[in-house]
Amino acid sequence: MHNHEHNHEHTHIPVTIIGAGLGGLTLARVLHVHGIQATVYEAESSPTERTQGGLLDIHDHNGQLALEAAGLMDEFRAIVLEGHQAMRVLDQDGTVLLDKADDGTGGRPEVYRGALRQILLDSLPAGTVRWGHKVSSTRTIGPGRHEVTFADGGSLDTSLLVGADGAWSRVRPLLSTATPEYAGTSFVETYLFDADTRHPAAAKAVGGGMLIAPAPGREIFAHRESGDTLHTYAALSRPQDWFAAIDFTDAAAATARIAAEFDGWAPELTALITDGDTAPVLRPHYALPTGLRWDRVPGVTLIGDAAHLAPPNGEGANLAMYDGAELGRALAAHPDDVEAALTEYERAMFPRSSEPVTFEGGQVPGIDSEHNTAQSLIDMVTEKNRS
Numbered sequence: 490m491h492n493h494e495h496n497h498e499h500t501h502i503p504v505t506i507i508g509a510g511l512g513g514l515t516l517a518r519v520l521h522v523h524g525i526q527a528t529v530y531e532a533e534s535s536p537t538e539r540t541q542g543g544l545l546d547i548h549d550h551n552g553q554l555a556l557e558a559a560g561l562m563d564e565f566r567a568i569v570l571e572g573h574q575a576m577r578v579l580d581q582d583g584t585v586l587l588d589k590a591d592d593g594t595g596g597r598p599e600v601y602r603g604a605l606r607q608i609l610l611d612s613l614p615a616g617t618v619r620w621g622h623k624v625s626s627t628r629t630i631g632p633g634r635h636e637v638t639f640a641d642g643g644s645l646d647t648s649l650l651v652g653a654d655g656a657w658s659r660v661r662p663l664l665s666t667a668t669p670e671y672a673g674t675s676f677v678e679t680y681l682f683d684a685d686t687r688h689p690a691a692a693k694a695v696g697g698g699m700l701i702a703p704a705p706g707r708e709i710f711a712h713r714e715s716g717d718t719l720h721t722y723a724a725l726s727r728p729q730d731w732f733a734a735i736d737f738t739d740a741a742a743a744t745a746r747i748a749a750e751f752d753g754w755a756p757e758l759t760a761l762i763t764d765g766d767t768a769p770v771l772r773p774h775y776a777l778p779t780g781l782r783w784d785r786v787p788g789v790t791l792i793g794d795a796a797h798l799a800p801p802n803g804e805g806a807n808l809a810m811y812d813g814a815e816l817g818r819a820l821a822a823h824p825d826d827v828e829a830a831l832t833e834y835e836r837a838m839f840p841r842s843s844e845p846v847t848f849e850g851g852q853v854p855g856i857d858s859e860h861n862t863a864q865s866l867i868d869m870v871t872e873k874n875r876s
Contacts, residue, residue, distance in 0.1 A: 501524075501820070501824045502649045503647075505527075506530070506651045507530050508531060508793075509618050510653060512812055514609035514613070515609060515813035516792060516813035520820065527617065530624065531618055531620050532640075536620075543712060544570070544599045544720070545602050545806050546598065546599050546803060547597070547810075548807050551807040552807035555810035558817070561609070565605070568600045568605065570599045570601075575696055577589070581751075581754045583754075583758060599712075622641075623639060624640070625638050625639060625640045633788035633828075634648050648827070649820075649827055651816065658791065658795035663786060663789050664791065667778055669777055674774050676771075676774070676801070677722070677770070677772070678721065678770040678772055679721045679761065679762055680718060680767045681765060683717050684717050690760060691757050694761075695712075698713060706725070708723075709723050719761065722772075722801075723762050735747075737768070743768075745763075747762055775798060777799075781796070782839050788831075789831075790835060797838075799842075816830075816831075819831070
């Protein structure tokens, strides 16, 4: 009897996960917590192959719930940057319309993406992630069975495949013909180092956490990162051709062209673009069709950006982790019926991924909206605090 129970834990089909981002790793960890074996295949050669972006705010209604399911809340709290939930909203003339301190009560603590990924990696059994495995293609080879072929010529077949491989997912074609399209906006990313001494006006404008300076068609976001670094995203609603006409290999010319779009803005704000200590980097935004769904295909599903890529809105990483945790929970709840688990997961995931983005309780206007102003953002935050 005891032996039978022990075996039952391990009768679950091993899960093949493509992509060692936050979503894939959260899924692998939640499966591990439930005694289900998973292997994660990742194109990058190591966790440090590329820098892991900047700060993420992990929300109490999704990302943190995923970390709870993963049993990693203590590890998470240890990497939170204290004080970084502070938020300032400035008008384009530099008027401070909101200056909200981090009182520790907010539901969106900030962490480094790289640190978050590392606590997930550290929580998995050795050998769970197979680095340097870039997928070249996938195909169905029988009912509920799929073959994954890697760029180095190797392949595997599996009866439970999860695409956690982001915007340009190689698993998605098994389920849908949809592909990401340019979303109409792009970020231009800059960094200012040693800001308090070298860029004091900009440092004062940003404050201790996040700065938002919105306007119709353009906005500036900046984060204070540790070590006195300001990380800025200048967002512009412009077609791809417009950006293609700018030579980003000429840092000075590209900087001047982007800064010209913020002509007349307060110098402490434009300094975040013009005084960059790194060459400006263009980050175009792509999106899958909103509300994308697919018919159930036995033995395969998607999580995170592979399933519902959207322009950056503060939810992408949170949703990917939540997807991973929910799929892991569904598989653990139906150890003998993978299809029931995948159906349950997708039924909840589809509507969740197409909900409008909210911030501080209000719906965020699109960048092109005439309501994309500092005052509208303040009204939204204060309205929520009143209600």
